[in-house]
Amino acid sequence: MSSSTLHSRISHCKQVMVQDVRIGDVSRPVRCRQKSQQSFLQRLPPTFLRLATMSAKDQLKYTNKLLNSRILIIGGSSGLGYGVAEATLEHGALVAISSSNSSRINASADKLKQSYPSYASNIHGLTVDLSNTDTLERELDSILKRATQTLGGKLDHVVFTAADALAPMKLADMTVDRIHKAGTIRWLAPLLLAKFLPTYLTASYRSSYTITTGGISEKPIPDWSVIASYAGGHHSMVRNLALELKPIRVNGVSPGVVDTELWTMGEEEKAGFFEQSRKRLFTGRVPTAGDVAESYLAIMKDWNMDASMVRSDGGSLFA
Ligand SMILES: NC(=O)c1ccc[n+]([C@@H]2O[C@H](COP(=O)([O-])OP(=O)(O)OC[C@H]3O[C@@H](n4cnc5c(N)ncnc54)[C@H](OP(=O)(O)O)[C@@H]3O)[C@@H](O)[C@H]2O)c1
Numbered sequence: 001m002s003s004s005t006l007h008s009r010i011s012h013c014k015q016v017m018v019q020d021v022r023i024g025d026v027s028r029p030v031r032c033r034q035k036s037q038q039s040f041l042q043r044l045p046p047t048f049l050r051l052a053t054m055s056a057k058d059q060l061k062y063t064n065k066l067l068n069s070r071i072l073i074i075g076g077s078s079g080l081g082y083g084v085a086e087a088t089l090e091h092g093a094l095v096a097i098s099s100s101n102s103s104r105i106n107a108s109a110d111k112l113k114q115s116y117p118s119y120a121s122n123i124h125g126l127t128v129d130l131s132n133t134d135t136l137e138r139e140l141d142s143i144l145k146r147a148t149q150t151l152g153g154k155l156d157h158v159v160f161t162a163a164d165a166l167a168p169m170k171l172a173d174m175t176v177d178r179i180h181k182a183g184t185i186r187w188l189a190p191l192l193l194a195k196f197l198p199t200y201l202t203a204s205y206r207s208s209y210t211i212t213t214g215g216i217s218e219k220p221i222p223d224w225s226v227i228a229s230y231a232g233g234h235h236s237m238v239r240n241l242a243l244e245l246k247p248i249r250v251n252g253v254s255p256g257v258v259d260t261e262l263w264t265m266g267e268e269e270k271a272g273f274f275e276q277s278r279k280r281l282f283t284g285r286v287p288t289a290g291d292v293a294e295s296y297l298a299i300m301k302d303w304n305m306d307a308s309m310v311r312s313d314g315g316s317l318f319a
Helices: 003-011 035-043 046-052 079-090 102-115 117-122 136-151 176-193 225-245 267-280 289-301
Strands: 017-023 026-032 070-074 094-099 123-127 157-160 208-212 249-255 309-312
Touching: 070 079, 070 136, 079 094, 079 102, 079 157, 079 289, 094 102, 094 136, 102 117, 102 123, 117 123, 123 136, 136 176, 157 176, 157 289, 176 208, 176 225, 208 225, 208 289, 225 249, 225 309, 249 289, 289 309
Parallel strands: 070 094, 070 157, 094 123, 157 208, 208 249, 249 309
Antiparallel strands: 017 026
């Protein structure tokens, strides 16, 4: 099909359905009312659409901030990290998701490719195991190095959502080993990662490093003293790392309960737990990872957000 035929078919599309099209540095929505035209647009490769819509004149300074950004999501194979992967792909970013289980990463990368077929080449999966303190430094350096190689240059954003199973424990059950283990992935890994970030992240106010804490950092729960201590540490971690990594921005997200794979209890128990949580929340609903992913997006896109902890908890701190 010639580009003039293509242009005239796209010109017939008037309103409603929106297909994001990348044009050089910007992404542009192409709108189409008719079903036949919608499927026509969906089948087109992005490069054709790019050529065909070059004449569009709208400014897109908000929706294009992440276009072609290189983003590593450590813990991106499920839960909040997977939500951030979806959100950043929708903004046209180049995304590497990583976690410890290679088959899970591949399955998640395939799922993302199915959801975003036009961005399939933007999606990459990398393995990293952050559970072993003997190999942690090497793993952290290696994941950043492989991400820069895979994504084709220094990174623009790193998001850390990796975590192992929650380990609440009674004070009487605390041991040095159990306390260390509870904090290795959630607290030690994101802190130690900062050692390597200046080498692999572009030194700019546009770049960011975002870690994850949780409501427990501000509101006590019985048997959660160990986790709460690490989670509270994340608040001062973002402030001090922001100072030491400047101009790279360092922030955190603090969710309340979110419906993710983190909650591994049986279906019935989980439903009961979510129902209790739902009743407590001002919003009256347990959020999805996609809801909370918006906070990570906001941090990446707000070039003035630094040394901050963003709460996304449906009001649960005050409930
Ligand atoms: N969901 C909630 O309700 C909630 C509420 C408040 C705070 N948070 C916090 O938010 C963070 C993310 O939670 P989530 O709900 O997204 O959890 P999730 O769905 O369980 O995701 C955890 C991620 O970490 C990865 N991971 C596990 N072990 C790893 C290891 N040894 N090395 C590298 N990666 C590893 C997992 O993949 P693999 O298993 O493949 O390694 C997965 O990608 C956690 O710190 C959590 O405490 C969650």
